[in-house]
Amino acid sequence: MPRPPRFTRDDVIACALSIADDQGLEAVTMSAVAVLVGVTPMALYRHVDDKEHLLDLLVEAVLRELSDPDDRLSGWPRLEALARGLRAAAARHPNVFPLLLQRPAITGGSLTLRARIRDALRDCGIPAEELDRGERLVSTVALGFLASEAGGRFVDVPRDQRDLDFEILLALVHQGLPALERAS
Amino acid sequence: MPRPPRFTRDDVIACALSIADDQGLEAVTMSAVAVLVGVTPMALYRHVDDKEHLLDLLVEAVLRELSDPDDRLSGWPRLEALARGLRAAAARHPNVFPLLLQRPAITGGSLTLRARIRDALRDCGIPAEELDRGERLVSTVALGFLASEAGGRFVDVPRDQRDLDFEILLALVHQGLPALERAS
DNA sequence: ACCTGAACACCGTTCAAGT
DNA sequence: ACCTGAACACCGTTCAAGT
Numbered sequence: 001m002p003r004p005p006r007f008t009r010d011d012v013i014a015c016a017l018s019i020a021d022d023q024g025l026e027a028v029t030m031s032a033v034a035v036l037v038g039v040t041p042m043a044l045y046r047h048v049d050d051k052e053h054l055l056d057l058l059v060e061a062v063l064r065e066l067s068d069p070d071d072r073l074s075g076w077p078r079l080e081a082l083a084r085g086l087r088a089a090a091a092r093h094p095n096v097f098p099l100l101l102q103r104p105a106i107t108g109g110s111l112t113l114r115a116r117i118r119d120a121l122r123d124c125g126i127p128a129e130e131l132d133r134g135e136r137l138v139s140t141v142a143l144g145f146l147a148s149e150a151g152g153r154f155v156d157v158p159r160d161q162r163d164l165d166f167e168i169l170l171a172l173v174h175q176g177l178p179a180l181e182r183a184s
Numbered sequence: 185m186p187r188p189p190r191f192t193r194d195d196v197i198a199c200a201l202s203i204a205d206d207q208g209l210e211a212v213t214m215s216a217v218a219v220l221v222g223v224t225p226m227a228l229y230r231h232v233d234d235k236e237h238l239l240d241l242l243v244e245a246v247l248r249e250l251s252d253p254d255d256r257l258s259g260w261p262r263l264e265a266l267a268r269g270l271r272a273a274a275a276r277h278p279n280v281f282p283l284l285l286q287r288p289a290i291t292g293g294s295l296t297l298r299a300r301i302r303d304a305l306r307d308c309g310i311p312a313e314e315l316d317r318g319e320r321l322v323s324t325v326a327l328g329f330l331a332s333e334a335g336g337r338f339v340d341v342p343r344d345q346r347d348l349d350f351e352i353l354l355a356l357v358h359q360g361l362p363a364l365e366r367a368s
Numbered sequence: 369a370c371c372t373g374a375a376c377a378c379c380g381t382t383c384a385a386g387t
Numbered sequence: 388a389c390c391t392g393a394a395c396a397c398c399g400t401t402c403a404a405g406t
Contacts, residue, residue: 002369002370003369003370003371003406004369004370005369005370005371006370006371029397029398029399030398030399030400031397031398031399039372040371040372040373041398041399041400042371042372042373042400042401042402043370043371043372045400045401046369046370046371050399050400051398051399051400098285098286101282101285101328101331101332101335101337102282102335102336102337103335103336103337104336104337104339104340105337133345133348133349133352136338136341136349137349137352137353137356140325140328140329140332140349140353141324141325141353143328143332144285144324144325144327144328144329144331144332145328147285147328147331148285148324148327148328151285151286151287152286152287152288153285153286153287153288153289154320155288156288157320161317164317165317165320165321165324168317168321168363168364169321169324169325171360171363172321172356172357172360172363173356175359175360175363176355176356176359176360179352179355179356179359180352186388186389187387187388187389187390188388188389189388189389189390190389190390213378213379213380214379214380214381215378215379215380223390223391224390224391224392225379225380225381226381226382226383226390226391226392227389227390227391229381229382230388230389230390234380234381235379235380235381
């Protein structure tokens with residue numbers, strides 16, 4: 001007997017994300033998610049391969065929140081806007097963010113983020129053959145800082161100090177871009 | 185009846201580390217460690233508070249492997265040597281390394297690492313009031329890259345390219361140091 | 369077609385009991 | 388004092404059965 005599904009994959013993701021935000025990643029258990037969806041844990045497997053898959057979807061959901069880059073910006077300001085958008089997403093979902101560093105960036109959301117970074121770098125004058133490396137360096141520096149911040153490595157550092165840290169890091173990358181051109 | 189202990193905390197750490205190296209972090213289960221020690225899982229709790237504590241000890245063990253900085257080096261070369269030493273440790277224990285970003289750096293090993301970085305920065309001419317920030321930035325950049333590398337985010341990037349990435353990252357920080365002096 | 373109940377293998381951890 | 392057996396609460400996951 002065909003029956004209409006009672007919930008969607010997006011429901012699962014939304015519930016898992018809210019648990020992660022409220023109580024941390026380790027609270028994201030299949031049965032906790034199921035309770036929030038209003039269903040038994042086994043029903044989740046209709047929409048999700050397994051727990052690892054669910055975590056990947058969580059990362060995707062966070063990346064999908066990134067707003068499209070402002071078209072009026074170009075070059076360095078555009079790259080900077082990307083970085084600030086990423087930091088805002090990290091602030092909204094600090095518990096999910098460390099996952100970004102843990103798995104290869106091959107899903108849709110992280111691929112488009114990487115493409116956006118490369119576009120901005122090209123716009124900054126980085127030669128085509130250095131775009132891949134530039135993207136790796138920029139995202140490594142950004143994710144390193146943001147994962148540190150989200151992961152609590154800076155808990156004892158006041159907020160305004162961390163804000164300044166971030167600005168300095170941006171300046172560091174900005175002034176380092178010309179060196180990237182020379183690298184090849 | 186007093187009895188001599190059959191194993192030490194260091195035995196537990198060594199076994200856990202070898203499991204992590206060989207089969208990954210998720211294979212480090214209390215019972216897997218116990219099997220390798222040659223004892224029941226419950227016996228581990230004599231030497232370790234709980235599993236989280238064991239993971240902290242694992243991080244400590246990796247940090248303790250870092251060799252003392254070469255006294256003949258000073259200034260930037262010394263900082264560079266620290267970074268290369270850290271990368272070598274990450275290469276030996278890629279599965280443990282992502283943990284470094286996950287918890288506050290307040291244990292013995294990471295405190296001495298931080299102190300060494302600050303010492304090297306002072307030696308580079310960074311003013312005293314900027315040493316803390318300098319340490320945060322340097323370790324963030326380094327850990328971000330190394331955790332990315334260890335975590336497999338660069339699996340599809342050939343080794344020699346990653347080596348070059350690392351050199352460029354070092355150069356970026358090197359040339360950015362003067363900006364740090366001006367920050368205050 | 370969708371969801372569930374029952375069941376399985378595994379996990380971390382406690383505590384009283386054995387030596 | 389040190390280790391273990393038994394037990395507990397919890398985990399992810401499967402599969403046949405219900406609707």
